[in-house]
Amino acid sequence: MKNTSHINPLENEAIYIFREVAAQFEKPVLLFSGGKDSITLVRLAQKAFWPAKIPFPLMHIDTGHNFPETIAFRDKLVKELGVELIVRNVQDAIDQGKVKEESGKYSSRNSLQTTTLLDAIEEFKFDACIGGARRDEEKARAKERIFSVRDDFGQWDEKNQRPELFDMLNGQIELGQNVRVFPISNWTELDVWSYIEKEEIEIPSIYFAHKRKIFLRDGLIWSHSDYVYQEDNEEVLERMVRFRTVGDMSCTAAVFSDAADIASVVQEIRDSSISERGARIDDKRSEAAMEKRKQQGYF
Amino acid sequence: MEVLKIATAGSVDDGKSTLIGRILYDTKSLTSDKLEAIEKTSKQKGYDYLDFSLATDGLVAEREQGITIDVAHIYFSTAKKSYIIADTPGHVEYTRNMVTGASTSQAAIILIDARKGVIEQTNRHFFINNLLRVKDVVVAINKMDLVDFSEERYNEIKADFSELMGKRDYQDQNITFIPVSALKGDNVVNRSENTNWYKGQTLLEHLEDLDMAAVSNIGTPRFPVQYVIRPKTEDFHDFRGFAGKVYGGELSVGDEVVALPSQTKSKIKEIYFYDKKYQTASRRSSVTITLEDEINVSRGDMLVKVGDLPSIDKQFTATISWMDSEKLKAGNKYMVQHGVNKVLAKVDAIHHKINPDYSGIDKEVSALGMNDIAEVSFKLNKPIFFDAFKKHRTNGSFILIDTKSNSTVGAGFILAP
Structure with missing residues (x-):
């Protein structure tokens, strides 16, 4: 556009993808975790359909172990947007005996989300689930398509993916299949943060430096919380930290930081040399951790 | 950036x-x-x-x-x-x-x-x-x-x-x-x-x-309509915005445009990007356009400038890159996805295949296998609005979708009607 200061090819691409989803699918849903990537998705969806409202609901798969700040933020945002929010709880799947809670030092509810997600897709007959995954996050994600077809069991068949040429997105599916859609596939962590800064998008307070009770294990900073298993010899410390990525409390590590506003966060990301998923405890389990979870239907 | x-x-x-x-x-x-x-x-x-x-x-x-x-x-x-x-x-x-x-x-x-x-x-x-x-x-x-x-x-x-x-x-x-x-x-x-x-x-x-x-490949402006935005709210009661991405060139407020396939003329009234109005939509921007006249435009239609029409035809010849293990044969039917437009197509003829070492062409060809590149003619069940690939990389390309498996089985680059 002329008389705009800045044309962002990534933003134009994401808006295009959102419009393709609305046009090609009958029951799309935006998977909302309360993290910065899904908040960015919401802004892009607003831009895609303005002056109309976002033409699909948001859904949160709640592990029950979220940071309270994220939940408060989620509820406020949904109210402002005037869109429907669907919440489905991992706790319900545990109570019904569908999944078994992990135990021990590295226990987390992160991988248990898959069952609840697949159940919700079936319950609402969603044919497209929009998520904030990015290809730069992790090696297996780097091969993911923008429209990624999943079978009845939510499985990802990485050897049989549809080629994606030019801008053309093929959303043709059979009954029972669904498509995972990733509008910000081509964004990097820094692209997301720069966009949040430029657009002045509000994000949960835990992304900024704050004083928190933590403990150290395997070189990572863990939150001291009822949801996180902690051994007796792991000493509780109080430090200035912030989160670079926000998952469930049991799988998200903090970084030491004094970055208390968006400009200093962007600067910190620019200077930093640890990748974002380096702070995800779930990926440290094994080299192929992400790929295995994806084959089982994880986002 | x-x-x-x-x-x-x-x-x-x-x-x-x-x-x-x-x-x-x-x-x-x-x-x-x-x-x-x-x-x-x-x-x-x-x-x-x-x-x-x-x-x-x-x-x-x-x-x-x-x-x-x-x-x-x-x-x-x-x-x-x-x-x-x-x-x-x-x-x-x-x-x-x-x-x-x-x-x-x-x-x-x-x-x-x-x-x-x-x-x-x-x-x-x-x-x-x-x-x-x-x-x-x-x-x-x-x-x-x-x-x-x-x-x-x-x-x-x-x-x-x-x-x-x-x-x-x-x-x-x-x-x-x-x-x-x-x-x-x-x-x-x-x-x-x-x-x-x-x-x-x-x-x-x-x-x-x-x-x-x-x-970048710059050509003439083409605006395939992805989605029609009708908010039906009090503030935007009569708003009908055509959402899409501008390819090839720029479009500006006041431009005389033709809607395809209806061939109805109108003028660009407003260009929005999110909630702001602009004078010009640049190449590859995802905008929303409103027109001066109430004309019928829906997904798959295209807005182009008056006097700058693409080919409008029910047949074309293209170079095909075949990507599936099931073979492409004359008479087979596929879905052609050309931009955001989808039409049914039938393979009319396979003219020749490019030899794998690119030393020449093979005219004796009855079917295409995975990784073959060939010149193929198609007939469509309704017209599409296209340019030759060499003139317009976006409006001259398409994908082939298998109507049974829904897979993307080939890509095509249009040579001529």
């Missing part, structure tokens, strides 16, 4: 993953945890150098077989540009991945092993990038360290490659030769001490200097 998409092509063991890893390493784009993982794995395997290919080879199967089997995307940025590299395999079976990678790229890097020189697969790598009209091609002559950084060897390969260039259809392609060693880092990001005879730029210097406007 400008974004440059780059496709890569090379045969197995030409060192493509190593080259990408080297770029990431020398631009300090590898984060400390990734570098640590590379150091750890290289040591475990007993290498006496860092195996940068580990930075990109993602899938378990790839690690087991030590090859890249699908398109992976790698991101890095400098102060000047953001880069997206599509790491596409050079295996002869995987033409489809190369076509896919090249379709969204403005630049390509073709790797040649300096010891082996131009081989049959180099023909294919060059031909595909030329067919897809990738504007800027760098021929990286790799493993120069293994031929003692010989200028003579470099010139030999350059001469061999230049012979291929004579045969190309797309003559406006910029081609640059660079002698590199991805493993040792010569002329990738930093200039080499070992090639004093080479006066050109390093690979990264070349990419940094590319002018984005010059490597």
Whole structure:
């Protein structure tokens, strides 16, 4: 556009993808975790359909172990947007005996989300689930398509993916299949943060430096919380930290930081040399951790 | 920030993953945890150098077989540009991945092993990038360290490659030769001490200097309507906005336009990007357009400027890159997805196939198999609005969808009605 200061090819691409989803699918849903990537998705969806409202609901798969700040933020945002929010709880799947809670030092509810997600897709007959995954996050994600077809069991068949040429997105599916859609596939962590800064998008307070009770294990900073298993010899410390990525409390590590506003966060990301998923405890389990979870239907 | 998409092509063991890893390493784009993982794995395997290919080879199967089997995307940025590299395999079976990678790229890097020189697969790598009209091609002559950084060897390969260039259809392609060693880092990001005879730029210097406007395919403006926005709220009671992306050129408020297929004329009343109005929608911007008159426009329709119509036809001939194990035969029916428009199509005739070594064509052809490239005519059940691929990269391309499996089974580049 002329008389705009800045044309962002990534933003134009994401808006295009959102419009393709609305046009090609009958029951799309935006998977909302309360993290910065899904908040960015919401802004892009607003831009895609303005002056109309976002033409699909948001859904949160709640592990029950979220940071309270994220939940408060989620509820406020949904109210402002005037869109429907669907919440489905991992706790319900545990109570019904569908999944078994992990135990021990590295226990987390992160991988248990898959069952609840697949159940919700079936319950609402969603044919497209929009998520904030990015290809730069992790090696297996780097091969993911923008429209990624999943079978009845939510499985990802990485050897049989549809080629994606030019801008053309093929959303043709059979009954029972669904498509995972990733509008910000081509964004990097820094692209997301720069966009949040430029657009002045509000994000949960835990992304900024704050004083928190933590403990150290395997070189990572863990939150001291009822949801996180902690051994007796792991000493509780109080430090200035912030989160670079926000998952469930049991799988998200903090970084030491004094970055208390968006400009200093962007600067910190620019200077930093640890990748974002380096702070995800779930990926440290094994080299192929992400790929295995994806084959089982994880986002 | 400008974004440059780059496709890569090379045969197995030409060192493509190593080259990408080297770029990431020398631009300090590898984060400390990734570098640590590379150091750890290289040591475990007993290498006496860092195996940068580990930075990109993602899938378990790839690690087991030590090859890249699908398109992976790698991101890095400098102060000047953001880069997206599509790491596409050079295996002869995987033409489809190369076509896919090249379709969204403005630049390509073709790797040649300096010891082996131009081989049959180099023909294919060059031909595909030329067919897809990738504007800027760098021929990286790799493993120069293994031929003692010989200028003579470099010139030999350059001469061999230049012979291929004579045969190309797309003559406006910029081609640059660079002698590199991805493993040792010569002329990738930093200039080499070992090639004093080479006066050109390093690979990264070349990419940094590319002018984005010059490597983009600019044609006439085409506006395929993706979605009609009708808010039906009190504030926007009569709002009817046509949402889409502008391809080829610009559109401005006041432009006289024709809606296709109805051929109804109107004028552009407003251009919105989100909640702000603009005078002009630039190329590749995702905007919402309103018109002066209430005319019937829906998804799949196209707005173009008066006097600048594309071909409107129920048949066309195209170069097809076939990507499926089920064969394409005359009489078969497919769904053609042309931009956001979908129509049913029937294969009218297969005219000829391009020989796998690009030495010529084969006219005796009854079916196309995986990785074949051929000239094919189609008949459609209703007209589409297209340009020749050489005039308009977006409006001249389409994909073929199998109506039973719903898979994308081919890509096409329109030659003529």
